[in-house]
Amino acid sequence: QVQLVQSGAEVKKPGASVKVSCKASGYTFTNYGISWVRQAPGQGLEYMGWIRLYNGYTDYAQTLQGRVTITADTSTSTAYMELRSLTSDDTAVYYCARAEPLRPLDYWGQGTLVTVSS
Amino acid sequence: DIQMTQSPSTLSASVGDRVTVTCRASHSISTWLAWYQQKPGKAPKLLIYKASSLESGVPSRFSGSGSGTEFTLTISSLQPDDFATYFCQQYTTYSLLTFGGGTKVEIK
Numbered sequence: 513q514v515q516l517v518q519s520g521a522e523v524k525k526p527g528a529s530v531k532v533s534c535k536a537s538g539y540t541f542t543n544y545g546i547s548w549v550r551q552a553p554g555q556g557l558e559y560m561g562w563i564r565l566y567n568g569y570t571d572y573a574q575t576l577q578g579r580v581t582i583t584a585d586t587s588t589s590t591a592y593m594e595l596r597s598l599t600s601d602d603t604a605v606y607y608c609a610r611a612e613p614l615r616p617l618d619y620w621g622q623g624t625l626v627t628v629s630s
Numbered sequence: 631d632i633q634m635t636q637s638p639s640t641l642s643a644s645v646g647d648r649v650t651v652t653c654r655a656s657h658s659i660s661t662w663l664a665w666y667q668q669k670p671g672k673a674p675k676l677l678i679y680k681a682s683s684l685e686s687g688v689p690s691r692f693s694g695s696g697s698g699t700e701f702t703l704t705i706s707s708l709q710p711d712d713f714a715t716y717f718c719q720q721y722t723t724y725s726l727l728t729f730g731g732g733t734k735v736e737i738k
Contacts, residue, residue: 547727549729556717556729556730556731556732557674557717557719557729557732558729559726559727559728559729573726574726607673607674609673614662614721614722615679615721616664616676616679616719616721617664617666617674617676617719617721617727618676618679618685620673620674620675621673622673623672623673
């Protein structure tokens with residue numbers, strides 16, 4: 513069965529960077545993409561960007577351009593999301609999800625809580 | 631950017647009620663709309679895609695309708711397991727997927 517398993521919770525100081533992983537199984541990794549979505553405490557869902565795995569193409573939400581990088585290691589079926597220059601506004605649960613153009617996000621990881629605090 | 635506006639933000643209902651949630655897009659998105667259910671501490675779960683197609687395994691009491699800019703999610707007879715937050719999402723382009731603000735369905 514399709515599974516996306518994310519890395520564990522992180523606590524970071526303002527100005528630091530965080531890198532969250534998302535390991536996929538149960539399907540052919542390179543046939544899809546991976547999107548990243550975050551959710552601040554008590555808030556809605558914010559799309560961050562995605563990576564098309566067969567060619568490594570990436571696209572990011574304009575609000576995060578320059579601070580976020582999505583990469584992948586196809587040999588281990590793992591995607592990564594790195595967010596730099598963290599502030600308290602980046603405190604959120606970060607989700608990865610399986611992505612495909614003109615398809616909804618059908619499988620999601622369990623979420624990774626990133627807390628930014630001095 | 632395509633903005634998605636959901637209403638109401640909170641809805642109080644009883645078991646057995648028919649519940650309707652509305653989602654409005656700022657530009658036409660044809661039927662490229664999905665609905666998700668989220669429970670506290672859990673990832674969103676896909677319920678409906680292409681505005682009205684039921685995801686495999688989702689109970690038939692859930693249904694979706696609409697096209698263009700106006701969409702609805704209906705729960706025909708609310709069950710205890712349905713108390714959750716519901717989000718709509720447009721997926722016309724992967725340059726910018728956008729979500730509605732969410733509708734929390736509470737026990738009346």
